[in-house]
Amino acid sequence: MSTDRMTRRGFLGSGAVAGAGLLWSSSLGGCSLVDAKDGHEGLHAGSESQAKNVIFLVADGMNTGTWSLADYYLQHQNSTQNRGARRSEWVHLYAERLVNRALMETCSANSLVTDSAAAGSAWANGQRVNNGSLNVSPEGKILTPLHDLVQKSGRATGLVTTTRMTHATPASFATSVPKRGMEDDIALQYLDKGVDVLLGGGSRHFSAETRKDGDDLFSKFRKSGYEIMGNRDQLLGATDIPERLLGTFWKTHLPYTLDSQHNQEIAKSVPTLAEMMRAALKVLDRKPNGFLLQVEAGRVDHAGHGNDPGAIVHDQLAFDECIAVALEYTRDNPDTMVVVTTDHGCGGCQLNGMGASYLDTDKTFFNGIDALKSSYENLRNQFGVLPRAEFRALVENSIQLVLTDDQLDTLDGLKSTDYGVSTQIRKWHDPISRTGVNFTSSNHTGEFVELSAWGPGSGNFGSFVTNTDVNAVVRRVLALS
Numbered sequence: 001m002s003t004d005r006m007t008r009r010g011f012l013g014s015g016a017v018a019g020a021g022l023l024w025s026s027s028l029g030g031c032s033l034v035d036a037k038d039g040h041e042g043l044h045a046g047s048e049s050q051a052k053n054v055i056f057l058v059a060d061g062m063n064t065g066t067w068s069l070a071d072y073y074l075q076h077q078n079s080t081q082n083r084g085a086r087r088s089e090w091v092h093l094y095a096e097r098l099v100n101r102a103l104m105e106t107c108s109a110n111s112l113v114t115d116s117a118a119a120g121s122a123w124a125n126g127q128r129v130n131n132g133s134l135n136v137s138p139e140g141k142i143l144t145p146l147h148d149l150v151q152k153s154g155r156a157t158g159l160v161t162t163t164r165m166t167h168a169t170p171a172s173f174a175t176s177v178p179k180r181g182m183e184d185d186i187a188l189q190y191l192d193k194g195v196d197v198l199l200g201g202g203s204r205h206f207s208a209e210t211r212k213d214g215d216d217l218f219s220k221f222r223k224s225g226y227e228i229m230g231n232r233d234q235l236l237g238a239t240d241i242p243e244r245l246l247g248t249f250w251k252t253h254l255p256y257t258l259d260s261q262h263n264q265e266i267a268k269s270v271p272t273l274a275e276m277m278r279a280a281l282k283v284l285d286r287k288p289n290g291f292l293l294q295v296e297a298g299r300v301d302h303a304g305h306g307n308d309p310g311a312i313v314h315d316q317l318a319f320d321e322c323i324a325v326a327l328e329y330t331r332d333n334p335d336t337m338v339v340v341t342t343d344h345g346c347g348g349c350q351l352n353g354m355g356a357s358y359l360d361t362d363k364t365f366f367n368g369i370d371a372l373k374s375s376y377e378n379l380r381n382q383f384g385v386l387p388r389a390e391f392r393a394l395v396e397n398s399i400q401l402v403l404t405d406d407q408l409d410t411l412d413g414l415k416s417t418d419y420g421v422s423t424q425i426r427k428w429h430d431p432i433s434r435t436g437v438n439f440t441s442s443n444h445t446g447e448f449v450e451l452s453a454w455g456p457g458s459g460n461f462g463s464f465v466t467n468t469d470v471n472a473v474v475r476r477v478l479a480l481s
């Protein structure tokens with residue numbers, strides 16, 4: 001995982017070590033129980049009404065079950081690697097009672113079950129819109145997203161994601177389009193509006209070669225004063241801090257964390273979410289009037305759609321690293337409110353009891369996740385690229401599924417379908433029998449979700465909020481009009 005890389009690098013500079021000890025000190029580890037005062041005394045509950053900055057962390061499509069099993073797995077992983085049984089940062093936030101905690105209702109204007117476009121729009125403009133729409137009301141009215149108000153207040157803005165940069169959640173904070181699929185237009189709106197930091201995947205919507213209009217947005221961004229980056233080395237090796245930054249590290253969504261851990265080429269090209277967040281904070285920290293930074297672990301949602309237990313655990317843990325980065329930042333910058341939440345559940349991801357009296361659960365889960373070396377999506381991407389024998393070996397080595405010739409023939413028949421191959425592999429793999437993790441569907445779900453916040457103004461969140469309430473709190477805390 002990236003923790004070692006983060007430890008060596010420190011916080012706001014590639015060579016600096018300041019803060020690293022705070023992030024990964026022994027005070028944050030060594031026990032599976034959570035101490036009441038475990039190193040985060042600097043946080044405060046937020047009775048002040050206003051903040052200079054807001055950091056908004058989103059684990060997209062995260063069922064509470066996803067978070068729970070990722071926390072269990074982290075303890076297992078740390079204890080087997082002699083790092084103690086340190087729990088997730090999000091658990092620490094709650095256990096230390098240093099955050100305000102709420103349940104959030106996530107409905108959209110036209111469904112109890114929202115999509116990310118409507119959910120992000122509710123946060124960004126304070127009104128519910130129909131699923132699929134980004135800050136355009138059911139009546140067709142263009143609504144103003146938070147970005148515009150934040151910029152008007154003199155602050156900077158940043159969007160960081162593991163999805164395509166132009167995907168629904170980042171787009172919801174800064175753009176208004178009737179259909180979320182208008183990603184070429186969303187990229188143009190980022191340019192026109194001057195979002196200061198954009199880091200994620202999805203170069204295809206900026207490149208002249210892949211945009212439908214053939215427009216070279218990279219050169220237009222460059223002309224507008226953006227530093228353009230395309231791989232991890234550029235991001236981590238930068239010596240000067242740019243005024244504005246556009247980094248797209250993959251053609252489409254960034255690969256899953258699990259695949260990055262087992263593929264050096266991916267790891268070389270693609271930064272972790274926490275690394276991107278640190279780079280964004282480097283730029284935004286220098287803005288005199290403050291900033292709004294949204295950071296999205298967008299592929300937690302995709303792993304939920306794909307019912308992929310290996311992918312979901314490791315992307316959730318990559319999100320958790322961002323909570324640590326935020327904790328560290330707010331220790332030095334207490335005038336920052338941080339929100340940690342999700343926009344909706346996805347897939348109904350749960351750890352299920354296994355065996356008589358559920359006593360096979362732990363072994364099944366820990367050994368099962370330990371054994372997974374690839375997402376189903378990565379296997380799909382390799383199908384038809386690798387020769388048959390190599391593909392069979394990859395599947396066997398990475399998910400312990402031995403494909404027969406008949407099964408490979410079946411996959412050949414599915415070649416043209418987008419998700420057909422990965423769905424079929426998942427069915428044969430039968431993840432619940434191997435890991436205990438199961439899913440209720442491949443769709444979003446409608447339960448209330450977790451929201452927590454700390455820093456000045458965070459006391460404005462009640463214990464039960466709607467997604468539209470979030471907008472009112474952010475506006476109030478940043479004194480936006």
Ligand SMILES: [Zn+2]
Pocket residue numbers: 061116301302305346444
């Ligand atoms: Zn989704």
